Every structure is written in C-alpha cells, then in structure tokens.
Amino acid sequence: MEMEDGEQGGWGSKAWDFLSTVRSVSPLIQCITNFVSMDLTANTLLSAGASPAMLHSSIESPDFTPHVHALYINVGTLSENWLPAMKVAAQLASKFNKPWVLDPVAASASGFRLKACLELISLKPSVIRGNASEIIALANVSFGSSSTKGVDSSHESTDAVEAAKSLASSSGAVVAVSGAVDFITNGNRVVGVRNGVPMMQKITATGCAVTALIAAFVAIDPSHALEATASALAVFGVAGEIGMETAGGPASLRMHLIDSLHGLDQTAVISRVKIVTV
Ligand SMILES: Nc1ncnc2c1ncn2[C@@H]1O[C@H](COP(=O)(O)OP(=O)(O)O)[C@@H](O)[C@H]1O
Ligand SMILES: Cc1ncsc1CCOP(=O)(O)O
Ligand SMILES: [Mg+2]
Numbered sequence: 001m002e003m004e005d006g007e008q009g010g011w012g013s014k015a016w017d018f019l020s021t022v023r024s025v026s027p028l029i030q031c032i033t034n035f036v037s038m039d040l041t042a043n044t045l046l047s048a049g050a051s052p053a054m055l056h057s058s059i060e061s062p063d064f065t066p067h068v069h070a071l072y073i074n075v076g077t078l079s080e081n082w083l084p085a086m087k088v089a090a091q092l093a094s095k096f097n098k099p100w101v102l103d104p105v106a107a108s109a110s111g112f113r114l115k116a117c118l119e120l121i122s123l124k125p126s127v128i129r130g131n132a133s134e135i136i137a138l139a140n141v142s143f144g145s146s147s148t149k150g151v152d153s154s155h156e157s158t159d160a161v162e163a164a165k166s167l168a169s170s171s172g173a174v175v176a177v178s179g180a181v182d183f184i185t186n187g188n189r190v191v192g193v194r195n196g197v198p199m200m201q202k203i204t205a206t207g208c209a210v211t212a213l214i215a216a217f218v219a220i221d222p223s224h225a226l227e228a229t230a231s232a233l234a235v236f237g238v239a240g241e242i243g244m245e246t247a248g249g250p251a252s253l254r255m256h257l258i259d260s261l262h263g264l265d266q267t268a269v270i271s272r273v274k275i276v277t278v
Contacts, residue, residue, distance in 0.1 A: 012270035015231035023049030027069030027219035034076025037208035050216035058085035065092035070219035076105035108137030132160035139163035195237025
C-alpha cells in the first residue's frame with residue numbers, strides 16, 4: 001500500500017530546504033567520474049548551486065579530500081589506473097567524516113568492474129545510486145548476466161526494490177534505484193519519487209549527474225541521507241519536467257534541464273515534488 005507523504009510542510013518543503021541550503025552553502029564536491037559525464041555532472045552541480053571539482057589523482061587527494069563537503073565516485077570509464085585513486089579518496093573521506101556517494105555504472109559488465117564496485121562498497125559509501133540492473137547485480141553479486149546491456153538498465157526500477165533493500169542492509173548505505181519511479185531505501189524504510197520524464201534516459205549521463213546532485217544534498221545533512229537522496233532525485237526530476245515543456249528532444253532537454261535546475265523556485269518545488277512512502 002502506498003501512502004501520500006507530500007502534504008504541506010512535508011517532502012516538498014524538505015526538498016526545497018535542501019536545494020536552498022545547497023545554494024547558500026555551495027558545498028564543494030570532489031568528483032571522480034567518467035569521461036562521458038564530466039561536463040553534465042559539473043554543470044548540474046553548478047546550476048544547483050554546488051561547487052564541483054573533478055580531481056581524481058591519488059597524489060592530490062590527501063591534500064584535497066579532507067577539505068571537501070562530499071566525495072562522488074563513479075566507475076563509468078573504470079580502468080586499472082583509476083581504481084586505486086578511487087579507493088584512496090574513499091578512505092580519506094571516511095577518515096575525515098565526509099560523506100561519499102557511489103555510482104556503480106554497468107556494475108555487472110565485467111568481473112573486474114563488479115569486484116571494484118564491491119571493494120568500494122566495503123569502504124562505506126553513504127549512498128549508492130544505480131539503475132535497476134546495476135542494483136540487482138550488486139545485490140546478487142552476478143556479472144555477465146544475459147540481462148545486462150552495459151550502462152543502460154534492462155529492468156524496471158520496481159523489479160529492484162527488494163535488491164535495493166538487501167544491498168542497503170548488507171552495506172549500511174542508503175540505496176537508490178532510478179527509473180520511472182525512483183526508489184530510495186535504508187533497508188527498512190522505502191520511499192518512491194515520481195518525478196522526471198522518460199526522455200531523461202535519452203541523454204547520456206543523467207544518471208551520473210543526479211548521483212552527483214545526491215552527493216551535494218547529502219553534504220548538507222549527512223545524518224539524513226535518505227531524505228537528502230529522495231530530495232535530490234525529486235528536484236532533478238522536476239527540473240526535467242519543466243525542461244521538457246520547452247525541449248524538442250534530448251539535446252535541447254539537456255540544456256533546458258540545466259536552465260530549469262538553476263531557476264527552480266520554492267513554489268515549483270513544493271507544488272511539483274512527488275515523494276511517497278512505499
Ligand atoms: N521512465 C522515466 N520516467 C521519468 N524519469 C526517468 C525515467 N527513467 C529515468 N528517469 C530519470 O532519469 C534519471 C537517470 O536515471 P536512469 O536512466 O535510471 O539512470 P542511468 O542513466 O544511470 O541508467 C533519473 O533522474 C531518473 O529519475
Ligand atoms: C555511455 C557511458 N559509457 C561509460 S560511462 C557512460 C555514461 C553513463 O551515464 P549514465 O549511467 O548516467 O547513463
Ligand atoms: Mg548510470
């Protein structure tokens with residue numbers, strides 16, 4: 001059974017509080033992300049009011065990571081050279097009590113990638129956000145399954161809710177599965193976000209970008225990672241909905257989504273955010 005949870009003073013206000021605090025604090029987010037997503041990720045963080053920094057060298061992280069508000073790690077274009085740097089940054093984040101967020105892009109595409117994701121998860125991310133196929137693969141620890149299509153999901157997010165709960169319980173992280181409905185869980189509680197438009201799947205790196213936005217929201221209140229994650233997904237979805245009103249296709253939606261995220265006001269957020277307790 002689903003229960004509406006979005007009355008005045010509820011999720012819409014919460015999401016607005018997160019967004020307006022991101023705008024006033026401008027949290028510094030270290031991003032170790034894939035080559036495809038760097039531009040959209042940095043522009044998404046900037047348009048939301050956060051401050052992105054794409055620093056990925058393990059030589060720099062000991063100086064830099066202790067001073068960030070949050071760390072974002074994405075394995076999209078993983079190589080054997082990058083993995084040690086990701087681990088160094090994750091360990092530093094934990095040591096200095098900075099939240100860090102993982103995007104396990106195409107987790108099941110190879111044994112190397114799956115093992116890397118599991119090793120990163122053992123370094124205690126605050127949040128893991130993936131699509132349904134990625135979360136199912138991580139929960140079942142399986143790679144090369146016939147259902148995987150690389151970075152895109154071949155499952156619906158509703159198929160991955162139990163996998164997300166199990167991964168959250170085993171890892172201690174908040175787990176988010178994106179899709180037509182985004183589901184966010186800490187292993188016990190599950191909330192669903194019904195914002196966004198299907199065309200967002202036709203822009204590469206929207207998943208990567210929203211995971212970075214989650215890092216910015218979690219930076220604001222690390223002790224409420226579930227609320228921060230749901231709010232970030234809803235706000236990004238609302239920006240997509242407003243962007244779609246003037247977009248002609250994926251390329252212009254990309255531009256309008258960034259513009260909408262930058263221009264979102266309290267009325268739009270409170271009236272459009274659709275978060276429900278599942
Ligand atoms: N069918 C859909 N309807 C509305 N929003 C969607 C839909 N599919 C994906 N989204 C949104 O697009 C963004 C990227 O999600 P997704 O495509 O699942 O991630 P990935 O790119 O990692 O596979 C998320 O904000 C998600 O909510
Ligand atoms: C196409 C591609 N290949 C490696 S990473 C990447 C981007 C994936 O982005 P997203 O997971 O947000 O669709
Ligand atoms: Mg992805």
